[in-house]
Amino acid sequence: MLITVTRTGGFAGGELTASLETECRADGAELERMAERALSSEGSAGRGPVPDGFSYIVQVDGKLMELQDPHLTEDQRKLIEAVLAEAV
Known part of the structure; x- marks a missing residue:
């Protein structure tokens, strides 16, 4: 499964995009x-x-x-954090 997250906005108004493929990951099934x-x-x-x-x-x-902070469910927030961690 390919998951891509694009984050925009915030105080600086920047954009960040990250993707991950779950197939070869140890935590893939959970993701x-x-x-x-x-x-x-x-x-x-x-x-x-x-x-x-x-x-x-x-x-x-x-x-x-399309989602907006702070109106995220716990699963949405965790998924977004996991994918964006790949961009670091």
Whole structure:
């Protein structure tokens, strides 16, 4: 499963994109379950961005979800953090 996260906004207004492929990872199965739960959750769907907050585009095998901080579920937050850690 390919998971890509693009983060925009924040105080500086920068953009950061990271991807990970779950197939060859020891934690791949857990990341896949987390991605499925994150995409099925309400979270910030339908809520507008918060001033100086981050906005996220999460893509999981072609499925797309737009999310805004601080309106994230726990699974959404964990998934975003795990993927963006790959960019560091």
